[in-house]
Amino acid sequence: MKFWIITLTLLMAISFSMCACSHEYEEQEIKEEPTPTPEPDPNPSTGYGKILVAYFSCTNTTKEVAEEIADITSGNLFRIEPREAYTSADLDYNNDCRANREQNNPSSRPEIKGMPKNLEEYEVVFLGYPIWWGKAPRVIFTFLESSDFKGKTIIPFCTSHSSGIGSSYIELHYVAKYEVWKSGKRFGLRS
Numbered sequence: 001m002k003f004w005i006i007t008l009t010l011l012m013a014i015s016f017s018m019c020a021c022s023h024e025y026e027e028q029e030i031k032e033e034p035t036p037t038p039e040p041d042p043n044p045s046t047g048y049g050k051i052l053v054a055y056f057s058c059t060n061t062t063k064e065v066a067e068e069i070a071d072i073t074s075g076n077l078f079r080i081e082p083r084e085a086y087t088s089a090d091l092d093y094n095n096d097c098r099a100n101r102e103q104n105n106p107s108s109r110p111e112i113k114g115m116p117k118n119l120e121e122y123e124v125v126f127l128g129y130p131i132w133w134g135k136a137p138r139v140i141f142t143f144l145e146s147s148d149f150k151g152k153t154i155i156p157f158c159t160s161h162s163s164g165i166g167s168s169y170i171e172l173h174y175v176a177k178y179e180v181w182k183s184g185k186r187f188g189l190r191s
């Protein structure tokens, strides 16, 4: 009889302590602060730093590509605008047009309206231009010489009827101050 009383008492004690434990556990669970759900970042980082997509475009082919790149990379767009806009006569490359004369003159540097604000904040610069006689238009040289791109990665891209990006950007290396220069890519019409 004594044995049964002791056994019963022990069992009650164990079950009481288990109840107490699970109650404590429940209380602890309730006390825990809920993890706040973070607000989505309106400018999510790509992991490559802040991105600028600077481009020159006369008939908007390069503009379309630049807009897509900016969309994919969450980059900021900047249109490189010559102080004197190119007319269709200026682009009439079958004749002695302004664009041809500039391309034939290595020291030509058509003036541009301005440079992007807060350029120092960007780590990556996509640089877009149309191919003019196998090269980057002289306006791109003006752009690169107008600022310091030290510490930045430059990724050129171009559009053309058929020419590849080829060596269009090689000359640009010599005029720009930059950290890393990627080989770049050519986009055809509607590619």
Ligand SMILES: Cc1cc2nc3c(=O)[nH]c(=O)nc-3n(C[C@H](O)[C@H](O)[C@H](O)COP(=O)(O)O)c2cc1C
Pocket: 056, 057, 058, 059, 060, 061, 062, 063, 091, 092, 093, 099, 100, 129, 130, 131, 132, 133, 134, 135, 159, 160, 161, 162, 163, 164
């Ligand atoms: C003066 C001039 C020279 C050009 N030279 C070439 C060339 O060498 N190779 C080529 O494939 N396209 C050439 N093109 C065509 C342009 O590269 C093509 O139309 C480009 O996509 C235009 O870009 P945009 O609309 O952004 O100005 C030339 C166009 C112009 C106006």
